[in-house]
Amino acid sequence: MYLNIPELITSVLEFIFYSFAFSAILSYIILAIISGFETVNYMKKNSFVNYKEILSSSISPSISIIAPAYNETLNIVENVRSLLSNHYVNYDVIIVNDGSKDDSLEKLIKAYDLVKVDYSINQQIPTKPLREGIFKSTNPAFEKLIVVDKVNGGKADALNTGLNISTNKYVACIDVDCLLLEEALQKMIKPFLESTDEKVIAAGGVIRIANSCEIKDGKLIDVNLPKNKIVRGQILEYLRAFLLGRMAWSKLNGLLVISGAFGLFDKKTAIEVGGYDTKTVGEDMEIIVRMRRHMEEQKVKYRVAYIPDPLCWTEAPDSYKIFISQRNRWTRGTIETLKKHKKIGFNPKYNSLGTISYPYWLIYERIAPIIEVAGLFYFLFLIMNKNVKWDYALAFITLAYLFTVLFSIITIITEELTYHQYKKKGIGYQLIKTAFLEPFINHPFILYAAVKGNFDYYFNKKIKWGEMTRKGMTNN
Template sequence: MYPFVFLIDKENGGKADALNAGINFSKYPYFASIDGDTILDSDSFIKIMKPIIENTDDEILATGGNVLIANGSKTSLGKVNEMLLSKNPLVVMQVIEYMRAFLIGRIGLSNKNLLLIISGAFGVFKKSRVIQVGGYLTNTIGEDMELVVRLHRKNIEENWGAKIEYVADPVCYTEAPDSFKYLKNQRVRWHRGLFESLWAHRKMIFNKNYSSIGFIAMPYFFFVEFLGPIIEFLGYVSLIINITMHNINILYSFAFLILMIIYGSFFSVSAVLLEEWRLEKYKKISELNRLFFYSLTEAIWYRPILTYWRVVAIISIFLGQKKGWGEMKRKGV
């Protein structure tokens, strides 16, 4: 029935090993890496290949697509028929977080060829270059980011003159964790994967031989994304201690808190507005109202929780604790 669909039956060696097996079996210049729970729009493949087809003068090593959360939506036969928000506040916060990260963060980095992450949910890679750099590493839990960093590294060392791009149009949908337990497992794993990728290529940080990747992208991900949660967590602790000891001006602190909420929420609300103006996924005004409301609460509860989990990940790394993927229960979308 499907003459061009093949199933490779092999011993379980992890995600990276399975991806390498698929790469070796593939027969075309580019391959797509897609998570098992990913749902694609019907035109996602066409859109994600657009930079590769149009930039005939530039070599494109990889392209990444936009990821949205499908929890709460109506799906059937591998298709999202209607985008709806989940009733779970934890999932709604992840919707806002994904919108901001993909729409604002990755577009900006991609514009300067500084993108170090292509989501494992949906990405396309040039097969020959991936094989040339050794494929996916099987001894890391952040194999998707590590491969992208390694491609950047070889691109500069070998003077390929190639690019890695993020394309906002091709949309895929994934299932987000809907409990604190599984969300914690995911975020601890992500942060450990971030460290492993940065540590494996630490020679690139502030290395003039790696141009803007070495002086902008790598330092940003190390000092801001990886170590930043420590500074933020110490700020929370300091605030609590000073309030307890009455060493703080309550009115001034409250005004500063309101300013922080407004500042942080501005980016979240902007991302929601831009994403909806561009894609028009959520058809109901009530859904947008809920996104706006929850975006205003992010700094109060969601961000401190994520910060704490990332600090836990950093401590486990410094203590030399070995951790795998962790339990991740899927309900199916």
């Protein structure tokens, strides 16, 4: 029997590409359904919660908000004011100025009447040394504020410094350029208080994009839709990820990442695993995987919780250069984390962490962009060789596009029916219009950044964090 090798290879490749695409679509549908049911249950359950009891109780668990800052002169004063205005009783705010070269420290000293103080540090995690030292305010209104000035060591090192300084049971790690809503802490602490038969080691919340929103005195005054198409695409992307993705993974206890913009951690567990890894650019994902791995190896029942309420708003990249740099870093961080913890992968000893979460992240987050790009090149190869089955190809492209658009529209409807943050007339229509354009506006650059991230990880070891220039949320 004659075996046509080129046709066999073509058939195998097409089977791989089509199977991957349909399995990805199926996984998104399943996660969206689980998220939908879980969101409804969450809203019903929490409609009876009196958060005032949590925020007004003197025995509420103690929390330290740790916010690393590096050259944040545009936002530093306003965002610290936002952190200090949180409606919670038992908390403090630790700003770690990580060797800023601008006037961030001087602005803080002036705005909050800071003076240098002697402060005992429990050096449980090795970090870079202090520079100017530790500051506290002479104004009683800012008694919760602690400012640390240290030698530059990167975000992870700054967070570890905060862990060493904190004397509280829980730590909320947040980007200093983010806007934390006033009720965020009492909502985030709730899973820790409710859990009885399992230990909650971390909790994450929804991150929303603050570009073009009106912010005054550290408070969100008005939510607006940005005109920038790149930012609008990211709004949809964030809504899909947080509303129709992470809610499901929380239900399955399969979360592998809590956004570095805002997360609440059990400090003891974070210190037990050695704090944040200073050698990765994806420290937010890596510490969650390491904490989960630690709990699995200790055979302790645990959970990583997720709060679907919009609790934190952040500035998103508004140029392709910064956008690609950010996604490049996310790709490298994912590669580093999955490689470092490869022992977990497909290992039943780690339960759902090893058999569901790790494989999903490896296949549909780590490998997916590479397969998609390979598929595009394969399609171009077929066109050049005039070997395209156009009826199948066009049907597949149309299906993929329409599914992407439909999924985004379902996300928009979900947002409208639940948290409804975009209340102004016409914003829903604008978001739906963005849903049709996003596959062409943002997605190609996400693919490019993923491919470049892979290249940089393996062949460009000099690249580290990546540029993320801020314009200041109040000026967007």
